[in-house]
Amino acid sequence: xxxxxxxxxxxxxxxxxxxxxxxxxxxxxxxxxxxxxxxxxxxxxxxxxxxxxxxxxxxxxxxxxxxxxxxxxxxxxxxxxxxxxxxxxxxxxxxxxxxxxxxxxxxxxxxxxxxxxxxxxxxxxxxxxxxxxxxxxxxxxxxxxxxx
Amino acid sequence: xxxxxxxxxxxxxxxxxxxxxxxxxxxxxxxxxxxxxxxxxxxxxxxxxxxxxxxxxxxxxxxxxxxxxxxxxxxxxxxxxxxxxxxxxxxxxxxxxxxxxxxxxxxxxxxxxxxxxxxxxxxxxxxxxxxxxxxxxxxxxxxxxxxxxxxxxxxxxxxxxxxxxxxxxxxxxxxxxxxxxxxxxxxxxxxxxxxxxxxxxxxxxxxxxxxxxxxxxxxxxxxxxxxxxxxxxxxxxxxxxxxxxxxxxxxxxxxxxxxxxxxxxxxxxxxxxxxxxxxxxxxxxxxxxxxxxxxxxxxxxxxxxxxxxxxxxxxxxxxxxxxxxxxxxxxxxxxxxxxxxxxxxxxxxxxxxxxxxxxxxxxxxxxxxxxxxxxxxxxxxxxxxxxxxxxxxxxxxxxxxxxxxxxxxxxxxxxxxxxxxxxxxxxxxxxxxxxxxxxxxxxxxxxxxxxxxxxxxxxxxxxxxxxxxxxxxxxxxxxxxxxxxxxxxxxxxxxxxxxxxxxxxxxxxxxxxxxxxxxxxxxxxxxxxxxxxxxxxxxxxxxxxxxxxxxxxxxxxxxxxxxxxxxxxxxxxxxxxxxxxxxxxxxxxxxxxx
Numbered sequence: 001x002x003x004x005x006x007x008x009x010x011x012x013x014x015x016x017x018x019x020x021x022x023x024x025x026x027x028x029x030x031x032x033x034x035x036x037x038x039x040x041x042x043x044x045x046x047x048x049x050x051x052x053x054x055x056x057x058x059x060x061x062x063x064x065x066x067x068x069x070x071x072x073x074x075x076x077x078x079x080x081x082x083x084x085x086x087x088x089x090x091x092x093x094x095x096x097x098x099x100x101x102x103x104x105x106x107x108x109x110x111x112x113x114x115x116x117x118x119x120x121x122x123x124x125x126x127x128x129x130x131x132x133x134x135x136x137x138x139x140x141x142x143x144x145x146x147x148x
Numbered sequence: 149x150x151x152x153x154x155x156x157x158x159x160x161x162x163x164x165x166x167x168x169x170x171x172x173x174x175x176x177x178x179x180x181x182x183x184x185x186x187x188x189x190x191x192x193x194x195x196x197x198x199x200x201x202x203x204x205x206x207x208x209x210x211x212x213x214x215x216x217x218x219x220x221x222x223x224x225x226x227x228x229x230x231x232x233x234x235x236x237x238x239x240x241x242x243x244x245x246x247x248x249x250x251x252x253x254x255x256x257x258x259x260x261x262x263x264x265x266x267x268x269x270x271x272x273x274x275x276x277x278x279x280x281x282x283x284x285x286x287x288x289x290x291x292x293x294x295x296x297x298x299x300x301x302x303x304x305x306x307x308x309x310x311x312x313x314x315x316x317x318x319x320x321x322x323x324x325x326x327x328x329x330x331x332x333x334x335x336x337x338x339x340x341x342x343x344x345x346x347x348x349x350x351x352x353x354x355x356x357x358x359x360x361x362x363x364x365x366x367x368x369x370x371x372x373x374x375x376x377x378x379x380x381x382x383x384x385x386x387x388x389x390x391x392x393x394x395x396x397x398x399x400x401x402x403x404x405x406x407x408x409x410x411x412x413x414x415x416x417x418x419x420x421x422x423x424x425x426x427x428x429x430x431x432x433x434x435x436x437x438x439x440x441x442x443x444x445x446x447x448x449x450x451x452x453x454x455x456x457x458x459x460x461x462x463x464x465x466x467x468x469x470x471x472x473x474x475x476x477x478x479x480x481x482x483x484x485x486x487x488x489x490x491x492x493x494x495x496x497x498x499x500x501x502x503x504x505x506x507x508x509x510x511x512x513x514x515x516x517x518x519x520x521x522x523x524x525x526x527x528x529x530x531x532x533x534x535x536x537x538x539x540x541x542x543x544x545x546x547x548x549x550x551x552x553x554x555x556x557x558x559x560x561x562x563x564x565x566x567x568x569x570x571x572x573x574x575x576x577x578x579x580x581x582x583x584x585x586x587x588x589x590x591x592x593x594x595x596x597x598x599x600x601x602x603x604x605x606x607x608x609x610x611x612x613x614x615x616x617x618x619x620x621x622x623x624x625x626x627x628x629x630x631x632x633x634x635x636x637x638x639x640x641x642x643x644x645x646x647x648x649x650x651x652x653x654x655x656x657x658x659x660x661x662x663x664x665x666x667x668x669x670x671x672x673x674x675x676x677x678x679x680x681x682x683x684x685x686x687x688x689x690x691x692x693x694x695x696x697x698x699x700x701x702x703x704x705x706x707x708x709x710x711x712x713x714x715x716x717x718x719x720x721x722x723x724x725x726x727x728x729x730x731x732x733x734x735x736x737x738x739x740x741x742x
Contacts, residue, residue, distance in 0.1 A: 069471075087452070090516070097231075099509070108234075
């Protein structure tokens with residue numbers, strides 16, 4: 001899917017300007033493409049870390065929210081329990097669920113950004129051999145020298 | 149109801165919408181402005197716009213209506229609507245933004261390099277958007293009928309026209325402004341009357357919601373029948389009737405004074421049918437007859453989970469199916485995904501989603517108030533079957549005089565904001581897909597496509613009787629969860645997805661869900677397992693979609709081009725600052741932006 005196709009898709013993917021200073025808003029990582037094997041290793045580890053984080057939060061979500069109906073089904077006594085004058089089911093599903101969801105989202109945003117930060121630091125670490133080219137000709141952060 | 153105030157509320161919403169839209173039109177000049185608001189929308193405003201777009205008739209009216217009729221199990225809907233955003237954040241938000249895809253078909257083509265998958269995805273975008281638009285327009289018709297007495301099609305036509313006009317005129321930019329405004333309008337419109345409602349409940353001596361008794365008329369109540377309805381009387385009762393009941397017309401011959409005579413009629417236990425336009429007056433304290441198909445439930449049963457209150461079978465299955473559909477369906481809604489493109493980068497997409505979750509959580513605390521107190525203050529809605537109007541009628545029932553009318557007008561304005569914002573979001577996204585795929589992406593094409601997006605659901609709305617609003621929306625979620633969810637999740641996280649596998653999965657999962665939706669819409673709700681499976685299809689269609697997509701991909705492994713997959717995966721998952729080109733003369737790449 002190169003951009004040489006006729007304009008079926010409107011070409012709004014290009015950045016209009018650099019929004020936050022030195023970097024552009026779109027990834028054009030041709031250089032990582034140039035070294036497919038190394039690039040793959042790095043990106044696969046990034047993807048794996050992010051997926052592990054997401055699946056972790058998703059599992060908690062599934063167990064907590066998905067477990068509620070099961071708990072009510074298996075322990076009918078819970079169905080009529082009152083807490084603070086409110087039926088437990090109403091309290092949990094009507095009120096408590098929302099702060100939990102927001103909390104899980106906050107946790108995920110925080111750690112997903114940390115994973116990305118660690119990844120960019122790894123690439124840019126001096127002496128790792130994986131830093132970006134400093135001569136201004138090779139562009140990007142391809143880990144290791146040489147073209148594919 | 150006071151028609152003048154109802155019309156005023158509608159007019160204010162429409163004028164404000166058009167005004168904000170025109171303001172946006174002045175700002176949008178280039179084609180890219182039309183489509184994605186140039187990605188220069190501030191995070192809070194973007195989050196408000198996402199929230200405004202997402203809170204549809206189902207959230208504003210439908211959740212309270214279902215809760216009122218069927219009890220606590222229906223909380224699965226609002227929780228699922230919110231949790232869907234969390235799942236979207238976990239699995240889709242940042243990679244999708246980074247993929248650069250503007251629509252789902254874009255994503256399909258970019259990830260899989262197949263125009264066939266793109267075409268199928270386009271079809272599903274249109275189908276899901278239409279399914280989603282129908283209940284919005286139905287809700288509009290119901291609302292206008294409730295507050296002004298206008299025929300049902302009128303509200304649908306007004307909203308469809310307004311939405312088509314706004315989106316054709318201004319595109320995304322104006323829609324973004326309109327929807328940010330609508331979110332706050334909706335929150336106000338549901339929050340302020342809710343406060344008065346709770347106060348009214350307290351001043352009435354906090355009548356119990358969980359009493360071991362069925363709903364009874366709290367006072368002598370005249371029930372106006374807008375639509376012909378069949379209801380079940382459990383104990384014989386004497387009522388006064390004006391209009392048609394059980395095929396007989398009462399009190400229609402004019403009395404000497406010019407008015408209609410009220411006739412006392414003894415209703416025996418069993419089914420009775422009231423004609424449209426009739427008025428039945430029930431004495432204080434008698435049990436409320438329920439619309440046929442809804443079983444009267446005691447407060448205790450209604451408040452208890454998995455009780456099947458209201459006569460819904462297989463509550464455990466239904467709850468899980470709703471949760472699955474809403475968890476996984478949100479990411480596949482076309483109007484939701486388009487919004488992510490207005491974020492400048494993947495990180496902003498995540499943070500915006502977090503903000504959206506906070507906004508939605510605040511909103512969804514409120515509909516249960518209406519659903520619960522509706523059983524005490526407006527139980528006649530259980531007779532007419534119009535529990536979806538609880539949010540509209542409760543303020544006026546509980547507050548007398550001007551205050552009540554103003555609160556009613558506010559609720560009406562919020563309802564129209566709900567229809568207009570969701571419908572315009574859907575119209576814009578369908579128009580985007582249609583114009584890009586069929587009309588080569590011009591601004592003029594976008595305007596024509598807006599029309600094409602809004603007309604079919606309008607026809608469907610006027611032609612079909614319709615399900616409860618939140619149920620109908622749930623079906624659209626089920627189709628989205630069975631088609632786009634596996635495409636997105638597997639496409640983003642699994643290198644092994646092939647075009648053929650995706651195609652088969654889309655057709656199998658989405659197709660089965662769509663068939664279930666059509667069957668349910670045609671034959672209505674029913675009992676037994678077959679009805680439960682068709683009314684809540686997600687629990688079986690989503691696994692089928694995933695299974696077919698994975699199996700199909702594994703069987704056609706040879707079709708994967710490793711280099712192409714690498715390129716797309718790199719683009720979706722790399723943080724933007726890594727992929728960027730360093731500026732000449734500037735060593736390294738600035739990465740610490742915390």
